[in-house]
Amino acid sequence: MALTRPQKTALWTGVGLLAVALLLLPRFVGGDAEAEPTADAPRGADTLTVTVAPVSMELLEDRVTTTGTLLPWEAVEVRAEVAGRVTAINFSEGSAVGQGQTLVSLDAEVLRAQIEGARARRDLAGVQARRYRELFEIGGLSRQELDQAESEARVLDAELAQLAAEVRRRQVVAPFAGQIGLRQVSVGAYVAPGDPIATLRVTGQLRLEFTVPERYLGQIRTGSPVRFRVPGQEDDFVATVYATEPNVDAATRAFTVRARVRNPGGVLVPGAFAEVALVLDEILEALLVPTAALITGADSTTVFVVRDGTAVPRAVTTGVRTADRIQVTSGLTPDDVVLTSGLNQVRPGQAIRTGGAFDPTQVRPASTAPEGRAYQTAD
Numbered sequence: 296m297a298l299t300r301p302q303k304t305a306l307w308t309g310v311g312l313l314a315v316a317l318l319l320l321p322r323f324v325g326g327d328a329e330a331e332p333t334a335d336a337p338r339g340a341d342t343l344t345v346t347v348a349p350v351s352m353e354l355l356e357d358r359v360t361t362t363g364t365l366l367p368w369e370a371v372e373v374r375a376e377v378a379g380r381v382t383a384i385n386f387s388e389g390s391a392v393g394q395g396q397t398l399v400s401l402d403a404e405v406l407r408a409q410i411e412g413a414r415a416r417r418d419l420a421g422v423q424a425r426r427y428r429e430l431f432e433i434g435g436l437s438r439q440e441l442d443q444a445e446s447e448a449r450v451l452d453a454e455l456a457q458l459a460a461e462v463r464r465r466q467v468v469a470p471f472a473g474q475i476g477l478r479q480v481s482v483g484a485y486v487a488p489g490d491p492i493a494t495l496r497v498t499g500q501l502r503l504e505f506t507v508p509e510r511y512l513g514q515i516r517t518g519s520p521v522r523f524r525v526p527g528q529e530d531d532f533v534a535t536v537y538a539t540e541p542n543v544d545a546a547t548r549a550f551t552v553r554a555r556v557r558n559p560g561g562v563l564v565p566g567a568f569a570e571v572a573l574v575l576d577e578i579l580e581a582l583l584v585p586t587a588a589l590i591t592g593a594d595s596t597t598v599f600v601v602r603d604g605t606a607v608p609r610a611v612t613t614g615v616r617t618a619d620r621i622q623v624t625s626g627l628t629p630d631d632v633v634l635t636s637g638l639n640q641v642r643p644g645q646a647i648r649t650g651g652a653f654d655p656t657q658v659r660p661a662s663t664a665p666e667g668r669a670y671q672t673a674d
Contacts, residue, residue: 342646345637347601348585352629355581355622357615358574363505363523365556367496367565369471373398375486376464384482386475392495394472399480399492401465410458417451424448473497501556501563503534505571506549514575515539521554523569532556532563536573583620588633589613598627599634599641604648606634606641 379401386398427444430436469475476494480486503523507515521534534554543550552573556563589611590597596613599606611626627633634641641647 342648343637343641344650345647346635347632347649348635350627350629350631351583352580353583355578355615356574357576358572359507359511361505361507361571363503363569363571365563365565365567365569366502366504367498368500368502369497371495373492373495375490378487379465381480381482381484388477390475392469392475394469396469397466398469399467403462403465406458406462413455413458417455420448420451467492469495496565498561499559501558503554503556506551509543509548512550521573523571525567525569582623582627584623584633585635586619586621587635590638601632604646606645606647608643
């Protein structure tokens, strides 16, 4: 069937449009593949947006953290040594007492009467012994009679001393100077031997007791400084190690350490919980990077550093680890900038750009940054 003129015109127009479309198709589909790489994007590599961080140089404290308890420097439960009725209480609860101060008096009336009788008998025996010696010297008595008289005088001296000691035992005294606690007796109460009177503590100086894993046994020495914090106090406190347990606990694999704490104002209270930080070593000018920058392999550790707008891998060795950073002992310089994100996508030599507000061209060298501190945390 013959085509009319309008039909032929429409047919040729469609053929022309199809040809133009076929010519333009490669440009739309693969045109970017033929584009010249930019200065920031090497040929064949897409630019990756990452975050970066400068290497910082700081004073690093290698330390172990643990928990401990504040204990009184000295503590004793003051108890009655003998039975008796309480006749006087000579202290105020919570007050300071001196060494040898009488805290509680027990009834000693019968003993004092016995002392008076013993003293009278001793005086009489002494007089008699002196007379016997005078008679002995003139030959009026035998040596045996003199010895017996002098022996009776000495026996009465011993009896008197024993009674005086019994009276002293009824005076409950402070064995050392310190702070007395709450009393457990009242006037008129009858106490038996061993009954508690009150607790006496030395609180002007305290002991900080804590345990440390056995791997640190060789690093903790007498005189090592200890920093600690207690609940309810904003300030840090300082203690000094004075003793360590010479053996490791078989169950916990840890050993006990004691440190001396000065507490002249009584701010710290015995029994309080303490968060302890024991400084093992100080490392000057330690290089630190975020732990997020590390790529840890089976045999090596790698970071990516920024070089001329590209990511360059760098093998490193590491040291002390902190909560969110780690010391790099080799492989980096203070002027390096490391990638902290995109580590799963980045390829060696790939072009990168930094996201966020950080600009590596504005990074001040870490060696001129203000000195800071970093800390190791350990079990």
